[in-house]
Amino acid sequence: MSTAEHVRRERPGPIRTMLVDDHALLREGMRSLLEREESISVVGEANTVEEALEGVGVCAPDVVVVDLKLTAGADYEGLRLISELSRLHPSIATLVLTTFLDDELVVRAVRSGAKGYVVKDIDTTELVRAIKSVSRGDSAFDPRSAAVVLRAVTGQGNPETLTERERQVLRLLADGSANKKIGETLYISPSTVKFHIRNIIRKMGVSKRTEAVYLASKRGLI
Template structure:
């Protein structure tokens, strides 16, 4: 029989690692041989287990910016036979491309279904690359150089965005700007549409990367 694909899970949330382990080990050809919650733990676990695949989140602590990228760069250079597959909540064209440059062979967003995740793992294990439909589109846009210019935010939307970055809810944003919560929600929806994101946190990240806040 073909040996199983040996996996290491790198994510700072223990519950997520436990859930992933439970789901992935239902597959006959997948086995989790180690887990890590930080860069230091990942270094030690990968060195000890020499897995086929490292399933890697990009953000490994609340106060840092995507240290998973530097970890991926270092480990992929040290262990070139190991495949690195990013599994994260963040989807941004620049971030996907940075992950690829860091040595990742695939990029999958965490709300992907199990079937697609397993397919991505097997694809990377076989020497290929694996991207879900959204991250693949980001790579194509970057490589083709056909990124469409994003629509400009209005002054009011920038005000809303700054309050959004401060963690305010729609109702609190409305109170600050003397508008209704419904109007605040409308502005937030427009901001996310213009920044081409689907979550409030992604909007804040995308805006900060572009110097909007």
């Protein structure tokens, strides 16, 4: 860390914050909300990775709030920005603010260098708290993304531990079959079906059967 970067993080005054989102109206709304807080000063905006990388050298932010989706394409360019900021400006804290809550994206963002991950339905108070946390060098996650990180750290939610019978139940769930139909298809009782579903949910680290089906489909298990 350079002396200039160290001074920037330690100096008193509002937290210098940069907003990176490809929707101008969202940036304007966010700026309006954040600037009501005396502890935060929005010093720059950008809508692309290139604009953001150029802008940090001009506005010297303490925190960069990044959306993961910065183009209409399929790539999550926000991840590239986080990696570049982590490499070029390690004293700048990055906070993901996005509509996407996907286990893989949360883990990739953290591994890229993000200090926090929150979704866009968060209220202003929680967003301000998250910005303050990452500016101090702490992490900041909303309850859902925190659960993802916990599963990744503890090794929970590993679908590789599913038995063949549990995979069969998952496939039938994905087809929209009710418990009774699953039991009839697999020649097992409804109570046994419920037992397998509880095990699937526990092993995959989710809270509902629909989430288990979604995660299984994402990982090519069904």
